[in-house]
Amino acid sequence: MKPKVQPGKRVAVLGAGSWGTTFAKILADGGADVMLWARRPELAREISEGRRNSDYLPGINLPVGLRATSRLDLALLGAEQVFVSVPSQSLRENLIQAQPYISEDAIVVSLMKGVERSSGMRMSTVIEQVLQIDPARIAAISGPNLALEIAKEQPTAAVVSSASLETAQAVAVLATTRYFRSYVNTDVIGTEFGGVLKNLIALAIGIVDGVGYGENTKAAIITRGLVEMTDFSVAYGAHPETLAGLAGLGDLIATCQSPLSRNNTAGRLLGQGYSYNDVVKQMQQTTEGLASVGPILELARARGVEMPIVEQVRQVLAGTLKPRDLAPHLTTDSDEPQGERTTDDGQAHGGAALWGAVKRTFDQLRHSGRGPGGN
Ligand SMILES: NC(=O)C1=CN([C@@H]2O[C@H](COP(=O)(O)OP(=O)(O)OC[C@H]3O[C@@H](n4cnc5c(N)ncnc54)[C@H](O)[C@@H]3O)[C@@H](O)[C@H]2O)C=CC1
Ligand SMILES: O=C(CO)COP(=O)(O)O
Numbered sequence: 410m411k412p413k414v415q416p417g418k419r420v421a422v423l424g425a426g427s428w429g430t431t432f433a434k435i436l437a438d439g440g441a442d443v444m445l446w447a448r449r450p451e452l453a454r455e456i457s458e459g460r461r462n463s464d465y466l467p468g469i470n471l472p473v474g475l476r477a478t479s480r481l482d483l484a485l486l487g488a489e490q491v492f493v494s495v496p497s498q499s500l501r502e503n504l505i506q507a508q509p510y511i512s513e514d515a516i517v518v519s520l521m522k523g524v525e526r527s528s529g530m531r532m533s534t535v536i537e538q539v540l541q542i543d544p545a546r547i548a549a550i551s552g553p554n555l556a557l558e559i560a561k562e563q564p565t566a567a568v569v570s571s572a573s574l575e576t577a578q579a580v581a582v583l584a585t586t587r588y589f590r591s592y593v594n595t596d597v598i599g600t601e602f603g604g605v606l607k608n609l610i611a612l613a614i615g616i617v618d619g620v621g622y623g624e625n626t627k628a629a630i631i632t633r634g635l636v637e638m639t640d641f642s643v644a645y646g647a648h649p650e651t652l653a654g655l656a657g658l659g660d661l662i663a664t665c666q667s668p669l670s671r672n673n674t675a676g677r678l679l680g681q682g683y684s685y686n687d688v689v690k691q692m693q694q695t696t697e698g699l700a701s702v703g704p705i706l707e708l709a710r711a712r713g714v715e716m717p718i719v720e721q722v723r724q725v726l727a728g729t730l731k732p733r734d735l736a737p738h739l740t741t742d743s744d745e746p747q748g749e750r751t752t753d754d755g756q757a758h759g760g761a762a763l764w765g766a767v768k769r770t771f772d773q774l775r776h777s778g779r780g781p782g783g784n
Pocket of ligand 2: 522552553554555556608611660663664669670671672673695696697
């Protein structure tokens with residue numbers, strides 16, 4: 410394959426699970442000189458010597474040029490771009506360990522789709538806080554990107570987002586290959602929240618699938634779920650178009666439709682009657698949605714955003730709502746007919762939207778736009 414970038418451009422990928430390894434393959438196939446960091450030395454050896462990551466990507470041959478190490482100093486040596494793909498809850502501790510080896514002008518890119526449970530922070534803001542770097546050097550990538558499909562070189566796309574368009578473009582140049590196309594935007598909030606929120610809707614889809622409900626129920630949840638995703642993200646400063654793009658609707662479709670999705674799978678097990686603890690035990694891989702439900706609902710409350718589907722997912726996880734009772738209600742506390750669009754609510758629901766907008770503006774002023782999920 411013809412390299413797209415100057416051979417020898419050093420990049421590091423931290424995290425050798427399914428997405429980190431797949432992304433390392435994308436970068437290597439695109440022509441970059443990639444060093445992948447795996448926590449376990451035996452996994453680093455399997456990747457470097459056997460060109461396999463059999464636990465996470467069974468049957469996939471990795472590119473010859475892709476090297477792996479369990480030493481952070483070696484992984485990060487000379488890396489111009491650092492891609493991070495560890496579970497969201499371990500990002501902070503991993504960054505603290507990596508910090509001494511990250512070069513001063515490196516771009517740091519989040520591949521993750523969670524929020525930090527303890528703080529509600531998005532991954533790029535954890536990166537900014539821990540590494541104390543300019544947001545212009547930080548990017549986030551999101552889109553319909555089920556790892557195993559991409560590892561099999563089935564074509565797809567993603568969006569690279571950064572406060573600096575130049576940074577987003579520099580990352581997109583490296584993160585592009587025959588089967589993977591990177592677009593760019595500067596809406597980091599919308600791009601990251603899109604990835605986080607679609608996991609919660611995929612849990613809901615899995616739940617109703619596990620119950621045995623059909624396509625109408627799922628289509629209604631996907632559609633109303635997108636409204637929740639958009640309302641929430643816009644309340645935190647995102648552009649609504651981002652949620653209609655690859656990082657929103659695109660990823661929502663992929664995750665809600667695919668049995669490869671861990672969030673969808675976890676939901677299905679809940680819908681089949683397994684308890685939360687049983688599901689956690691059965692999930693071998695990172696299931697970000699399970700940890701994101703609580704912090705997202707707290708953030709929603711702080712900005713007066715209604716998220717009835719996500720709230721019902723929380724209740725199913727807590728065992729207080731039967732999976733078969735999860736329904737795509739517009740609100741959890743009213744049976745009154747309501748407008749489908751938020752802007753219809755003014756006529757159909759006694760000025761609820763107007764009141765929501767006023768309350769949101771008031772809250773934003775109160776928090777000076779510096780809430781944990783905001784800019
Ligand atoms: N798998 C996928 O299709 C995609 C995943 N993502 C996101 O990528 C992120 C990583 O997910 P996956 O690679 O899928 O998860 P995974 O479960 O396949 O792999 C996670 C990796 O992190 C390692 N790990 C676990 N605890 C750790 C710790 N405390 N410190 C360092 N490493 C640790 C594991 O050993 C494993 O190598 C998540 O935020 C996920 O939402 C994004 C797009 C696609
Ligand atoms: O983000 C993903 C696809 O874009 C992967 O989804 P899961 O984490 O649910 O497997």
